[in-house]
Amino acid sequence: MQGEQSSRTVQSVQTTIDIVEHLREVGEAGVTDLAAALDHSKGTIHSHLATLLENEYVVRNGDRYGLSLKFLDFGEYVKSQLEIYDVVVEELDDLAAETGEVAQFATEEHGRAVYLYKAHGNQAVNTASSVSKREYIHCISLGKAMLAQFPEERVDEIVDRHGLPAKTSNTITERDELAAELQEIRERGYAVDDEEMIEGIRCVAAPITNDGVVGAISISGPSSRMAGERFEETLPSKLLRSANVIEINAKFS
Amino acid sequence: MQGEQSSRTVQSVQTTIDIVEHLREVGEAGVTDLAAALDHSKGTIHSHLATLLENEYVVRNGDRYGLSLKFLDFGEYVKSQLEIYDVVVEELDDLAAETGEVAQFATEEHGRAVYLYKAHGNQAVNTASSVSKREYIHCISLGKAMLAQFPEERVDEIVDRHGLPAKTSNTITERDELAAELQEIRERGYAVDDEEMIEGIRCVAAPITNDGVVGAISISGPSSRMAGERFEETLPSKLLRSANVIEINAKFS
DNA sequence: AATAATTGTTTGCAAGGGCCGAACGCTCTC
DNA sequence: GAGAGCGTTCGGCCCTTGCAAACAATTATT
Known part of the structure; x- marks a missing residue:
């Protein structure tokens, strides 16, 4: 306590x-x-x-x-402590190449999401995120994917600490709205960001767990391309497969 | 003072x-x-x-x-302060691909050499160096290339502080021997490491200057391949060309 | 050139704060 | 349920930090 x-x-x-x-x-x-x-x-x-x-x-x-x-x-050392890092890099490079979009990895620290790796596909659009950048956790898919795995008290603690500031008109700004969203994520198995952080950018993200949440991976791109079956089937399934590969590697290393 | x-x-x-x-x-x-x-x-x-x-x-x-x-x-920030970093990465990747060996970049801090980037060619042998690793400056080609550009007092300061510990039987351990070597490097335009740090590994290195020394780049490999005309002509000239590209880029950015 | 104005560095002195040690609460183990 | 381990808290003494002012060394100004 x-x-x-x-x-x-x-x-x-x-x-x-x-x-x-x-x-x-x-x-x-x-x-x-x-x-x-x-x-x-x-x-x-x-x-x-x-x-x-x-x-x-x-x-x-x-x-x-x-x-x-x-x-x-010191930075390199801290990064090297994340044993899964190398597998993550490999998988994200693959994901970015296959989809042409941006694939990212982040973890949580002190109630914020911290980006740790970013792979660019050949159609990737540049966003502001970069290695070691910290971001509010409630308005990005990576963050919500992790939040959905946390116990309720921990989510409350984080919201108490950082609030739910709005980034776009789609950002979740109410606690009960967030709780419902997290429930939906748990049922669906992955998280979605529908222009909640940056206008015109949608993302899907899946958590990486290994005896607790170690982070999350995501694919992000312009809303025009992130739509229909691709957004609801193809990308999520690719993402979940990669998350699975990472988790299996983590378990046996 | x-x-x-x-x-x-x-x-x-x-x-x-x-x-x-x-x-x-x-x-x-x-x-x-x-x-x-x-x-x-x-x-x-x-x-x-x-x-x-x-x-x-x-x-x-x-x-x-x-x-x-x-x-x-903080680490990423400090790295980003080196404006030349991106060009260096590009050139070293090329050098490693062309030669098949290991190409590296280092700078000096507090009298030690600090490795900042390492590119692997397809025949590259693994050495212990890695990003952010610190090494004695007198026994590697990267270090000697930088030392050769420093004023004499600064070289003395560094030797006073860290000494000239031996790593192999070829390591330079005497001040006058070092002074003669640095003079030779200045005349030749690049530095050589003939198994002075690791047995069986030879390197060539060139300084990067831009209104003072900003670092050095090197190519290293097994002594068997690092010999003859390749060691004395081909690799040094490739290296110097890359150093030159980097310096020109630095000057106009 | 001489002086003024900035800079970083040093030091004495006083008060504020860091450090220790011991006591407390908690969680596990036996 | 008693013990041993842990992290945490707290009072009080003494050290040390922080300030101010003087110093040195460099740069700007006249």
């Missing part, structure tokens, strides 16, 4: 985190910039940067500081 | 860093594990983890903590 709030935290660590996130936003900055932006003295910022520099989380070009490639190392 | 030592640092930030790096090593751990491993009280570890959790740098499965995908986001 971990309450999400009010544990005792370490303030000086928080300022270091603020520094790192500011650098993530602006690319690079000097001591004075950071001191002004984060409302600390120059001396304070300096000693924090010295700590980060000593541990190589930060590099300096002259008098400007930026994030180091150590973050890349 | 930034001395590398003795600036005032923030100790509590250091413990958070220790926690993060420990998690990077063991994958996941509980409060008690961390307290024992890092020699702190459980309470201390707890408040640090709470800070990390609140900022989403860490996830918890039950009572075990692990690094979150936020590191992936």
Whole structure:
């Protein structure tokens, strides 16, 4: 029953985190910039940067500081912890090639969907998603496919935390509407996004489970092509087959 | 004249860093594990983890903590800051396809070489290198190609910091030997690794400069194939042509 | 050229906060 | 149901962090 709030935290660590996130936003900055932006003295910022520099989380070009490639190392490591990643890549490349559309993989973290891989078919349209991008979970098919597998309390927690902001006129913005949709997804076996995130884009998505939800895969494309039998039969069945292949691989590795 | 030592640092930030790096090593751990491993009280570890959790740098499965995908986001960001990355990928894929060997890209950070991309040709042999891996700079062709472009003081700094540890019997372990080699590289225009890092593997590498050194690219393979005219003419010229393409692209973007 | 204005760096000092240790609640095991 | 393990909470002491102001070093201005 971990309450999400009010544990005792370490303030000086928080300022270091603020520094790192500011650098993530602006690319690079000097001591004075950071001191002004984060409302600390120059001396304070300096000693924090010295700590980060000593541990190589930060590099300096002259008098400007930026994030180091150590973050890349950590990122690659975190990705490699997902054992299913390699199989997913293989299957999504196949799906994208067969369908010509965009095929994606995402997982859930802290109540958001995180895109982890994107394969482009030869007719693929570009959307804003990209590796490591975070997105609200209720308005994309990938997210709903995962939500449908979660226990009710967990869904409630996530909605409490992030709300149900509208992205288009089709976005689900009410809790009971969401609950009904999730029920439908469970019955149907896959999730659908009917222009709920981006106007003109429809998606289908299937969850990947392996002793709990590990993520979801999806196919997305323009509504004109995502219609009729293709949208209701062909693509879902391809998708479910791929999800199945991934799950079987995961089970025996 | 930034001395590398003795600036005032923030100790509590250091413990958070220790926690993060420990998690990077063991994958996941509980409060008690961390307290024992890092020699702190459980309470201390707890408040640090709470800070990390609140900022989403860490996830918890039950009572075990692990690094979150936020590191992936930061890693991707840092990679994207290297504007030349996309061109490099394209050129290395070509090089690997043409030659059948392994083609790689690395840059320098904190006196070490950091691999950033690896393309496999159809005869490629597997080496231990991989994206974000750090390696000593003096014993690989990529590293020497970069060192040869640095001012003498910078080379000295790096050697002071990391030394010249031997990896094979061919590794350069003396400063004057290194200086002579770097001079030769400057005259020749590219660097060579003759089994100095791994027995049986030879490489050629060329620096990528754009208002300073941004990295280096290399081709590596088994010594049996990396010999004669191919090693001394064909591969170096292909490599230099690719380096040139990359530099021109970098200049106009 | 000389001076002014910025920058990053250092340091003394005071107060605020981090760390420990012990106690608590919880969940599993035996 | 008692024990051992875990994560969590909390009071209080002491250390350390953070500020402000002075310093150094570079750049802009006159």
